[in-house]
Amino acid sequence: MSRTPCRTCPWRVAQHADAIPGYSHDLAEGLVSTTGREFGAPIFACHQSRDGAEVVCTGWLWAYGDHSIAIRLRLAAGEMTRADLEPDPTIDLHPTFADMIAKLRADQTPPYNGETPPR
Numbered sequence: 823m824s825r826t827p828c829r830t831c832p833w834r835v836a837q838h839a840d841a842i843p844g845y846s847h848d849l850a851e852g853l854v855s856t857t858g859r860e861f862g863a864p865i866f867a868c869h870q871s872r873d874g875a876e877v878v879c880t881g882w883l884w885a886y887g888d889h890s891i892a893i894r895l896r897l898a899a900g901e902m903t904r905a906d907l908e909p910d911p912t913i914d915l916h917p918t919f920a921d922m923i924a925k926l927r928a929d930q931t932p933p934y935n936g937e938t939p940p941r
Contacts (some may be wrong), residue, residue: 825906826880827913828870833881833922835914839929842869850926856882857919859889884909885917 827833830842832850839845856866866882878893887893887907896902909915916922 826910827884827915828868828880830869831879831881831915832869832926833879833885833915835916835925839926842926844869845926847927847930851923854919854923857886857889859891861891863890863892865890865892881915883907884915885919 831837832839832842832845839847853866856864865876866879866886867876868879871877878887883893883906893902893907897904897907916925
């Protein structure tokens with residue numbers, strides 16, 4: 823597991839939506855389910871993961887790892903350590919999913935006010 827969010831991680835405050843490869847705002851908003859605390863809530867995969875070989879997004883892990891039952895199970899199984907959940911204080915990340923989505927929505931050029939932009 824990477825101990826640093828990738829350069830184009832959407833959780834980085836300085837990241838612009840247009841710089842995230844394959845970014846889709848509709849898909850991104852649908853990932854709100856990864857912030858749930860209930861059993862079965864999905865894990866937020868890194869956008870650089872390959873289909874079938876998904877890895878946990880480090881930015882999400884630092885923000886929501888303690889909330890995720892799936893992550894707690896990985897900790898209990900020894901697949902991860904508590905250190906994996908500790909953010910690097912030198913990296914400026916969004917504290918919440920809502921903050922991240924609001925920033926990425928505002929980044930869209932021109933702004934589409936939350937609607938799907940024309941393709």
